[in-house]
Each structure stands twice: as structure tokens, then as C-alpha cells.
Amino acid sequence: GQQLNQSPQSMFIQEGEDVSMNCTSSSIFNTWLWYKQDPGEGPVLLIALYKAGELTSNGRLTAQFGITRKDSFLNISASIPSDVGIYFCAGQLDAGGTSYGKLTFGQGTILTVHP
Amino acid sequence: KAGVTQTPRYLIKTRGQQVTLSCSPISGHRSVSWYQQTPGQGLQFLFEYFSETQRNKGNFPGRFSGRQFSNSRSEMNVSTLELGDSALYLCASSSGPNTEQFFGPGTRLTVL
Numbered sequence: 001g002q003q004l005n006q007s008p009q010s011m012f013i014q015e016g017e018d019v020s021m022n023c024t025s026s027s028i029f030n031t032w033l034w035y036k037q038d039p040g041e042g043p044v045l046l047i048a049l050y051k052a053g054e055l056t057s058n059g060r061l062t063a064q065f066g067i068t069r070k071d072s073f074l075n076i077s078a079s080i081p082s083d084v085g086i087y088f089c090a091g092q093l094d095a096g097g098t099s100y101g102k103l104t105f106g107q108g109t110i111l112t113v114h115p
Numbered sequence: 116k117a118g119v120t121q122t123p124r125y126l127i128k129t130r131g132q133q134v135t136l137s138c139s140p141i142s143g144h145r146s147v148s149w150y151q152q153t154p155g156q157g158l159q160f161l162f163e164y165f166s167e168t169q170r171n172k173g174n175f176p177g178r179f180s181g182r183q184f185s186n187s188r189s190e191m192n193v194s195t196l197e198l199g200d201s202a203l204y205l206c207a208s209s210s211g212p213n214t215e216q217f218f219g220p221g222t223r224l225t226v227l
Contacts, residue, residue, distance in 0.1 A: 031213055042119075042205050042218035043158075050213075088158065092213060100171035101148040101163025101209070103216060108157065 006089050006106025013079055014114050021087060021109045022073040029091030032065050032072040033103065037086045046087075047074070079113050086110050117142065119208050119219035127225045133194040136222045140187050140208030147189040148216060149181060152203040161204075164189050193224075201226045 006023045013019060023032070031050055035043035047058050049065035049072060056063055062075045072089055089106040093099035120139045128134050140147050149161040160173040164183035181191040187208075193200055203223050207216035 033215060035218075040221075040223070042121075042207075042220045045215055045217060048215045090158075094213065098171060100165070100212065101146055101216075102160045102171055102173070103148070103150075103158075103207075104160070105158040 004089055004091055004104055004106040006109055008109060009107065010110040010112070012112045012114065015079060015081060017079055019076040019079055019083070019111060020073060021089075022071060023089035023091075023106045024071045025091060025104075026070070027091075027093075028069040029104075030069070030094050031092040032063070033090045033092070034061075034063050034072070034074045035088045035090060037088060037108075039085075043088055076111075079111075081113050081115055084111055084113050119206060119217055121204075121206055121219040121222050123222060124220065125223045125225075127227065128196050129227050130196055130198060132196050133192060134196060134224060135190055135192045136204055136206075136224075138189045138191075138206035138208075138219060140189070140206075141210075141217060144208035144210050144217075145187050146209045146211065147183060147187065148207045148209070149189070149191050150205045150207065151175070152205060152221070153201075158205070161191065196226045198226050200224065 034046045037043040047063040052069045054065040060077045086108045088108050090103040122137045146165045148163040152158045163171040167183045178194045183189045203221045205221045207218045209216045
């Protein structure tokens with residue numbers, strides 16, 4: 001089945017630094033999503049990407065949908081303490097058949113920000 | 116607009132029991148997906164419902180089942196609970212195919 005490889009697994013940074021994480025897949029996805037999850041809560045959607053090559057920003061966050069449709073990255077600029085959490089990438093195939101409603105998730109990147 | 120709600124938030128059961136979890140999607144969303152999250156396996160897709168029909172199912176045993184009602188609310192049921200079923204169960208709703216999924220806070224199930 002499809003698998004997403006997300007890296008790095010964890011990051012320890014100083015407040016104000018920029019962060020970059022990425023996901024790669026052996027399969028082509030038609031949608032890439034980035035989520036942030038706080039302990040004991042559900043994932044919160046940060047950015048959604050629908051077209052190969054698309055670059056989308058949401059405040060200090062920027063994400064790109066790779067040209068090959070097999071990868072995506074997320075950048076966080078000027079990190080702040082509230083950026084702490086686990087970041088997940090997720091991919092979805094075209095709607096239909098075995099792809100209905102199914103997101104395939106990466107393993108997550110644990111981000112720690114030191115004040 | 117209210118977000119996805121899940122009840123209960125926490126549940127403790129013993130092996131062999133069964134459990135029912137509930138999910139209310141965002142108003143107007145007709146698709147509900149369920150996921151299991153564990154430290155070892157991460158987020159795994161369970162199944163998806165749209166207009167009261169299960170359209171997709173993940174690789175889980177038949178002890179895991181679900182249903183969707185005419186108001187789009189969904190329930191999932193796990194029968195004959197095993198220790199390994201301890202997890203955070205998340206539901207997500209979306210407005211249609213290939214659109215963003217929005218997650219609820221989850222139900223933390225502990226099986227003793």
C-alpha cells in the first residue's frame with residue numbers, strides 16, 4: 001500500500017529560527033495536506049494543496065506540492081513557542097474506489113521550540 | 116460554524132466488551148472518515164461513509180464497524196475489545212470528494 005516518508009522525525013530549534021520538513025511517497029497523490037496536532041487533540045488542518053507545483057502560504061507557513069506529485073514540503077518561518085507540536089503530512093488519491101475519504105499519513109515531525 | 120464533535124472524549128473498557136463512539140460532522144458535510152491513531156502505527160484509515168453508505172474500508176478486522184445516519188452523524192463500533200485496540204479514535208468530515216478533511220478532538224479508548 002501507499003506509504004509516506006516524513007522527515008525529520010523530530011526537530012529542536014530556537015525561537016525565531018526557520019523550520020523545514022518534507023514528505024516523500026512511492027505513489028502519486030492528487031492532494032497533499034499538512035496538519036498540526038497538539039497532545040490529546042485532533043489534527044488541525046494548516047494547508048491544503050491540489051495542484052502539482054502549487055505553492056501556498058498561510059501566515060508564517062508555506063507548503064509546496066512537488067512537481068512529480070510524490071512529495072511535498074512545509075516551511076515555518078520565524079518560529080514561536082506555540083509552534084510546538086506534531087506536524088503530519090497526508091496524501092489523498094483521486095476520489096473513487098479505494099481512495100474515497102482515505103488519507104495516508106506520514107509518521108509525523110515532532111517540533112520543539114526553545115524560547 | 117461548529118467543528119467536528121466526538122463523544123465521549125475518554126472511555127475505559129475491559130477486554131471482550133464492545134464500545135460505540137459517536138461523531139457529528141461539520142454542518143453540511145456529508146462525508147465522514149474514521150481513523151485510529153496509536154504510537155506504533157500512527158494514523159490509520161478505518162472507513163468512510165457518505166450518504167449513509169460505506170464507500171471505503173481500511174485494513175482492519177470485522178470487529179470494527181460503523182454506520183452513518185440520515186443527518187450525517189456517524190458511529191463506529193468495536194466488538195470483542197482487545198488490549199491492542201487502545202488508541203485515539205478520530206473522525207474527520209469533508210464536504211465532498213477530494214476536499215479537505217477536518218478532524219474532531221478524538222475519543223481516547225483504553226482497554227484494560
